[in-house]
Amino acid sequence: MQLNFKKLGSGKPLIILHGLFGSADNWFSISKELKDNFTLYLVDQRNHGDSPQSDEWNYDVMVEDLKELMDHEGLKKAFLMGHSMGGKTAMNFALKYPEKVEKLIVADIAPRYYAVHHQSILEGLNSLDLTEIQSRKDADDELAKYIPEIGVRQFLLKSLGRDSDGFVWKINLPVITENINEVGTALPDGKSFTGPTLFLAGSNSSYVQQSDLDDIDKFFPNNEVEFIADAGHWLHAEQPDAVVEEIRRFLK
Structure with a gap:
């Protein structure tokens, strides 16, 4: 599926994936702070924003959508960042196509299963x-x-x-x-991504907890975990300066 995306800035490519019920626009204000350092791809995942809609909706197909976007844009490798559902897409992508991910940033989601809560x-x-x-x-x-x-x-x-x-x-x-159960699906066992990985978590959010750290180490052994103070699940909206600072630090 050919996804809709917004492209701006210059530098190494950084792909950003939004969360459930969101769109590429959720990250536009963050991208304006990063456009002098990176070529940003703000992506609408399938069934969201201006991307096509489909009856098929799970992480397997969302991973292949991202692969198709990178191939179409001639991106052999990129920085990859995802928030919540987008973070699950990004994690699954890194496990399946590790050679295409230079560094990975996962915002306020862990590899584990999440019960439906929407x-x-x-x-x-x-x-x-x-x-x-x-x-x-x-x-x-x-x-x-x-x-x-x-x-x-x-x-x-x-x-x-x-x-x-x-x-x-x-x-x-x-x-x-x-298909709301698909959103909470855990990462499949058997693979790991050894590239540099940053987990950003809101200190006021329950999505990433101390009990998740062993799971994070298992799938992403080369990881850092940073908790953003005074931020909940939508950490990029609540503490944008702190999120931008962490992105720049990690990707420099």
Whole structure:
């Protein structure tokens, strides 16, 4: 699948993959701070953003989507970074195609299995009747019945687009809802990536814990783990300066 992406900057290639319900735009402000040092590829993963939609959605196909993008762009090797679901894609890619990853950055996700925990979000998104929505405020008011956190709602509503008929989801909501178990899948045993790897975790997030460190060592023996102070799961939005500083330090 040919993925949509934004390309900017100059220097060694750095590919950035967003998380579940997100898009390439989530990392645009970070990329503006890095564009003088790297050629950035901000990627919409399948069923997200402006990339094609498909009934097939799992890490195996998302890894091959990334391989196709690199081949199409003539990238033999690149720095690779992913957040949450994008971090799982990046980890799986590094295990399968280690020769194509110069350094790996994984943002607030570990190699282990995660139980489904997006039920209220999916319930809220699926409750919206887009034919009845007249404005983004209407959508926000409806989502508030299921999702009290305004920041989470604002993030989700970035995937609400418009066409000639009205509002449309830019995410493939039916396929994501049906296959949500795929997001939490653990990395497959039997392989490791020995290249330099940085795990960035939000100190206020529960996604990466001390108990995950042995698992990280098993799959990525050449690793560093850094906890970003005063940051939750969306660490790049909550502490962008600290995230940019860590990226620059690790990739210099």
